[in-house]
Amino acid sequence: MTAHAVPVEELARKSEAEVRHHLDSGKLVEGLAHMSPQYLAGIRRILTVSADTELVSAPSYLRAASHAPALNNFGSAVSIIQDELAHAHIGYRLLGDLGVDMSALIYEREPSEFKYPYAFDVPLDSWYELVLANALYDQAGFVLLSDVHRSSTFGPWKRALAKVDKEETFHLRHGRTWVKKLSADPDDKRRLQESLNWMFILTLEWFGLPDDRKLHGIQLEYGFKGKGNDELRQAWMAEVVPFVDEVGLRVPAHWDQERQRYTIDCPFPAAFDEERKQWLLDDGPISWDEVMVRWKRRGPMNRDYVNRLQKGYRSRIGVAA
Ligand SMILES: [Fe+2]
Numbered sequence: 001m002t003a004h005a006v007p008v009e010e011l012a013r014k015s016e017a018e019v020r021h022h023l024d025s026g027k028l029v030e031g032l033a034h035m036s037p038q039y040l041a042g043i044r045r046i047l048t049v050s051a052d053t054e055l056v057s058a059p060s061y062l063r064a065a066s067h068a069p070a071l072n073n074f075g076s077a078v079s080i081i082q083d084e085l086a087h088a089h090i091g092y093r094l095l096g097d098l099g100v101d102m103s104a105l106i107y108e109r110e111p112s113e114f115k116y117p118y119a120f121d122v123p124l125d126s127w128y129e130l131v132l133a134n135a136l137y138d139q140a141g142f143v144l145l146s147d148v149h150r151s152s153t154f155g156p157w158k159r160a161l162a163k164v165d166k167e168e169t170f171h172l173r174h175g176r177t178w179v180k181k182l183s184a185d186p187d188d189k190r191r192l193q194e195s196l197n198w199m200f201i202l203t204l205e206w207f208g209l210p211d212d213r214k215l216h217g218i219q220l221e222y223g224f225k226g227k228g229n230d231e232l233r234q235a236w237m238a239e240v241v242p243f244v245d246e247v248g249l250r251v252p253a254h255w256d257q258e259r260q261r262y263t264i265d266c267p268f269p270a271a272f273d274e275e276r277k278q279w280l281l282d283d284g285p286i287s288w289d290e291v292m293v294r295w296k297r298r299g300p301m302n303r304d305y306v307n308r309l310q311k312g313y314r315s316r317i318g319v320a321a
Pocket residue numbers: 054083084087141168
């Protein structure tokens with residue numbers, strides 16, 4: 001990001017003590033005038049992850065939308081995609097206000113530099129997978145953004161997320177309505193289950209390393225994040241597991257009454273065959289370091305999706321040059 005942004009020290013002049021004092025008096029951070037370099041670096045990082053995730057969901061969902069059973073279903077999918085582009089725009093606009101060159105960030109970055117979760121690098125190849133993405137991925141986005149909405153100390157984003165949250169609720173409802181409907185038919189249910197087998201575990205991974213491995217004190221203190229990764233993973237399972245149980249689908253997780261938490265019933269984290277979209281569960285669990293190697297390498301659709309997003313801009317610049 002540094003290549004596309006004014007250095008934080010040039011724009012954010014407050015000390016950590018001044019930021020804390022401002023927050024302690026019950027006020028929100030409203031812009032650069034209230035930020036320390038560390039605050040600015042942190043909020044840029046989390047806004048980039050969020051905006052990149054929203055942006056890449058557009059080509060991912062569009063690819064799957066071509067399998068819509070009817071034209072009006074395609075229309076619903078496209079309206080979701082339109083929402084996601086607007087959500088991405090909110091994030092990038094805020095980054096623009098924070099000294100980041102938005103065009104360079106969106107259109108000139110290498111695909112591997114994008115910061116969205118690995119799950120979006122795996123292609124969605126059917127309508128089943130699109131509606132499951134709405135039920136699982138949009139639920140993950142909702143859990144994470146609700147957490148930011150609650151805990152964020154950055155006023156402009158906090159206010160914008162009120163609208164985003166409402167639209168995500170619509171995406172979720174779209175996913176759940178379809179999953180419920182398709183689960184009623186044995187053949188459709190079988191297809192859903194096949195996709196759920198790889199998508200459920202991939203979304204579990206989305207929340208990242210367990211909290212004992214990753215401590216970002218500043219993320220919690222400045223409200224970039226309210227809950228830890230494991231807590232967020234639990235919050236997601238608390239929404240998804242009862243729902244899939246209700247429609248008669250199976251996932252490798254259950255509520256453990258004794259421990260008062262959801263337990264994952266398969267090796268986790270595990271190795272993933274991204275070409276066949278299958279978890280190699282028989283090989284047992286792997287380390288998070290190994291997971292991070294896969295994440296860093298990015299997955300099958302990374303180049304394709306980012307190139308698609310950048311194509312128009314690049315050809316326009318090419319013509320103008
Ligand atoms: Fe979104």
